[in-house]
Amino acid sequence: DAKTTQPNSMESNEEEPVHLPCNHSTISGTDYIHWYRQLPSQGPEYVIHGLTSNVNNRMASLAIAEDRKSSTLILHRATLRDAAVYYCILRDFYAGAQKLVFGQGTRLTINP
Amino acid sequence: EADIYQTPRYLVIGTGKKITLECSQTMGHDKMYWYQQDPGMELHLIHYSYGVNSTEKGDLSSESTVSRIRTEHFPLTLESARPSHTSQYLCASSERLAGVLTGELFFGEGSRLTVL
Numbered sequence: 673d674a675k676t677t678q679p680n681s682m683e684s685n686e687e688e689p690v691h692l693p694c695n696h697s698t699i700s701g702t703d704y705i706h707w708y709r710q711l712p713s714q715g716p717e718y719v720i721h722g723l724t725s726n727v728n729n730r731m732a733s734l735a736i737a738e739d740r741k742s743s744t745l746i747l748h749r750a751t752l753r754d755a756a757v758y759y760c761i762l763r764d765f766y767a768g769a770q771k772l773v774f775g776q777g778t779r780l781t782i783n784p
Numbered sequence: 785e786a787d788i789y790q791t792p793r794y795l796v797i798g799t800g801k802k803i804t805l806e807c808s809q810t811m812g813h814d815k816m817y818w819y820q821q822d823p824g825m826e827l828h829l830i831h832y833s834y835g836v837n838s839t840e841k842g843d844l845s846s847e848s849t850v851s852r853i854r855t856e857h858f859p860l861t862l863e864s865a866r867p868s869h870t871s872q873y874l875c876a877s878s879e880r881l882a883g884v885l886t887g888e889l890f891f892g893e894g895s896r897l898t899v900l
Binding site: 708713714715716717718721768769770772774775776 | 815817819825826827829832840842874875876878888889890891892893894
């Protein structure tokens, strides 16, 4: 399975944009890029996913490099409620959700 | 909002007791999962189910067992709890994967088990 690499932790300030990087140099052509986040004392929640093109939803934006070997999750205006562990995960087009591998993720701290 | 519920949220129990962690979802999802997560650590899949009467072991070996008699219900049981079972147990569900669908996982809030 293709692996992802994320920084262990990041820190940002409230109301500023946050760019969370993810490297996936061994990504295959059928791998989707998924992002989940886990708030303190909660189960993970889905944030966004994409294949090749940049994606936007109400929670975040996903910018995917042209060679797909890296991606960036963008929180446009961070709030204190965005403090969480963010997981970047690859899922093969044909694979079930049981193949999602939650690594260490990036622990995001938001300063007031 | 995800409609997946876990009970109890917190459980402190003595060694040797039998425990069952309940998980129910009202979304009609075929697939359900149990993950184990120690504080500050990664999630590990311990069991999953494709549907009624289907159960499979996950990537992490676990002494727990699961059953799937009804679509909406996926309980996890430990016949004899030990301190090494102390952890957080997270239940999740997803729709049957179909190509461009996300196959998104919906998680419950977790059951934090402490075995003394």
